[in-house]
Amino acid sequence: MKRSAGLRSLFLLATLVSLFLVPQPPPSDARPQQGPPHKARLVRAEQPQPRPEVLTMNAWTVGLAGGLLEGAPIRLAAEMARVVDDGDNLHVLPVVTRGAVENLNSLLYLRGIDAAIINSDALEEYKSQVPDIQRRIAYVLNLFPSELHIFVRPEIKSLSDLAGKKVNFNNQGTAAAYSGPLIFSRLGIEVEKTFIPHQVALEQMRKGEMAAVVFITSKPVDAFVKGRFESGFKFLPVPYDSKFEDYYLPATLDAADYPNLIKQGDRVTTIAVPTALVAFNWPANTNRFQRVERFVEHLFSRIDKLQGPGFDPKWKSINLGATVPGLTRFPAAQAWLDHQSTTARASQ
Numbered sequence: 001m002k003r004s005a006g007l008r009s010l011f012l013l014a015t016l017v018s019l020f021l022v023p024q025p026p027p028s029d030a031r032p033q034q035g036p037p038h039k040a041r042l043v044r045a046e047q048p049q050p051r052p053e054v055l056t057m058n059a060w061t062v063g064l065a066g067g068l069l070e071g072a073p074i075r076l077a078a079e080m081a082r083v084v085d086d087g088d089n090l091h092v093l094p095v096v097t098r099g100a101v102e103n104l105n106s107l108l109y110l111r112g113i114d115a116a117i118i119n120s121d122a123l124e125e126y127k128s129q130v131p132d133i134q135r136r137i138a139y140v141l142n143l144f145p146s147e148l149h150i151f152v153r154p155e156i157k158s159l160s161d162l163a164g165k166k167v168n169f170n171n172q173g174t175a176a177a178y179s180g181p182l183i184f185s186r187l188g189i190e191v192e193k194t195f196i197p198h199q200v201a202l203e204q205m206r207k208g209e210m211a212a213v214v215f216i217t218s219k220p221v222d223a224f225v226k227g228r229f230e231s232g233f234k235f236l237p238v239p240y241d242s243k244f245e246d247y248y249l250p251a252t253l254d255a256a257d258y259p260n261l262i263k264q265g266d267r268v269t270t271i272a273v274p275t276a277l278v279a280f281n282w283p284a285n286t287n288r289f290q291r292v293e294r295f296v297e298h299l300f301s302r303i304d305k306l307q308g309p310g311f312d313p314k315w316k317s318i319n320l321g322a323t324v325p326g327l328t329r330f331p332a333a334q335a336w337l338d339h340q341s342t343t344a345r346a347s348q
Contacts, residue, residue: 059088059287059291060086060088060089060090060091060291060294061091061092061093061291062090062091062092062093062114062115062291062292062295063093063095063110063112063113063114063115064077064080064081064092064093064094064095064113064114064115064116064117065077065095065097065103065106065107065110065113065115065116065117066078066094066095066096066097066103066116066117067096067097067099067100067103067117068096068097068098068099068100068173068174069096071099071100071174072144072217072218072275072312072314073100073103073117073143073275074094074096074117075312076117076143076312076314076315077092077094077095077117078094079306079311079312079315080092080094080277080299080306081093081094083298083299083302083305083306084295084298084299084302086298089294090291090294090295090298092295093112095113098173099173099174099175099178100117100118100119100122100175100275101118101119101122101125101173101175101178101179102173103116103117103118103122104116104118104122104123104125104126104137104278107137107278107279107280108126108130108136108137108280113280114279114280114282114288114291114292114295115140115277115278115279115280115292115295116277116278116279117143117275117276117277117278118275118276118278119146119175119178119179119273119274119275119276120247120248120273120274120275120276120324120325120326120327121178121179121182121247121248121273122178123247123326123327124182124247134326134327134328135281136280136281137278137279137280137281137327138278138279138281138327138328138329138330138331138333139276139277139278139279139323139324139327139328139329139330139333140276140277140278140279140292140296140299140329140330140333141276141277141299141318141320141322141333142274142275142276142318142319142322142323142324143274143275143276143277143314143318144218144274144275144314144317144318145218145249145251145272145273145274145275146175146179146216146217146218146272146273146274146275147216147217147218147219147251147253147270147271147272148179148180148183148214148215148216148238148251148270148271148272148273149214149215149216149217149219149221149224149235149253149270150162150212150214150235150236150238150270151205151212151213151214151215151224151233151234151235151236152211152212152233152234152235152236153205153208153210153211153212153232153233154230154231154232154233154234155232156211156212156236158236159187159189159236159238160189161211162189162191162211162212163189163190163191164190164191164192165191165192165211165212166191166192166194166209166210166211167180167184167191167192167193167194167210167211167212167213167214168193168194168195168196168198168201168204168210168212168213168214169181169193169194169195169214170195170196170197170198170201170213170214170215171195171196171197172195174216175216175217175273175275176198176214176215176216176217177195179216179273180214180216181193183238183244183271184214186243186244187238187243191211191212194210198213198215198223199223201213202223202227205233206229206230212236216273218314219253219257219258220257220258224258224260224261225257225258225260228260229260229261233261234261235253235258235261235262235268235270236268237268237269237270238269238270238271239269240269240270240271244271245325246325246326247273247274247325247326248271248272248273248274248325249271249272249274249325250269250271250272251269251270251271251272252267252268252269252270253267253268253270254266254267254268274324274325276324276327278324278327278330279292279296279330280292281330284331289332292330292332293332296330296332296333296336297332297336300320300333300336300337301336303315303318303320306318320337321337
């Protein structure tokens with residue numbers, strides 16, 4: 001019995017090892033890697049040829065970095081994968097990651113990732129590390145805006161009143177935890193930053209232990225729609241000006257969003273962080289480019305399904321032609337839009 005168990009273990013080990021020996025894409029499809037080229041050639045020469053079914057499975061598979069399991073981006077990634085699925089012709093794999101900010105790192109360096117859902121201001125972190133970042137990735141779709149909500153206690157009257165005060169930016173890995181401090185830095189306001197769950201921070205606000213919470217997510221936010229707060233709790237306005245033009249968009253909050261916190265007819269100016277679907281800018285003659293091209297064509301041509309019943313309501317407000325500040329459009333996406341425009345003009 002022990003000998004049989006040992007044989008089974010060895011067989012299982014051999015099977016697992018064979019899975020990890022599937023060859024990587026050819027050099028034309030690979031991101032630039034550092035290291036001696038002769039060693040890379042030696043490793044490829046020693047790898048066994050994959051079975052035909054393995055080649056078929058990988059030929060049209062697109063890795064899509066989604067985000068945290070509890071976030072909206074991974075849900076949108078899963079819905080895209082469901083709608084564009086075309087058997088062996090296209091298979092999109094949504095990947096749970098550390099968050100929409102970390103997804104840019106996955107897109108640049110993680111094997112098997114061709115596209116990702118990111119917050120546009122994540123580009124800021126890579127300006128010094130990857131000077132050509134805006135050539136290495138391109139946007140496919142502006143998915144939705146994530147509005148900045150700066151919610152404060154009654155004694156806080158303006159942004160400057162928050163200087164030196166305790167302000168919560170939600171858990172690490174969230175949009176607020178990355179974009180919030182970056183926005184406050186651009187505003188020139190130094191605060192005591194905390195990174196705890198917003199539910200805990202809101203209770204601390206009620207007790208006077210926290211001056212403000214910063215949410216960066218699509219409105220309306222349930223915590224403000226369903227929550228009950230004393231008179232004087234409010235959202236602070238954030239004016240949109242030149243310091244935000246590179247990555248952000250102007251936005252507003254009003255009574256339709258938060259009837260218990262904003263009076264009818266009033267509007268609170270703020271900014272929004274675009275959440276975008278982006279792709280690695282593969283060379284046009286590579287299989288990896290062709291995979292993303294097919295993904296784009298399937299996604300754009302089936303967008304009406306995503307805007308129908310059973311999918312996230314955010315899809316209904318998506319405009320295929322909307323731009324993303326700081327990035328150029330993926331060539332296949334631009335080609336699809338140009339073709340649609342030409343066809344529309346010809347039919348008139």
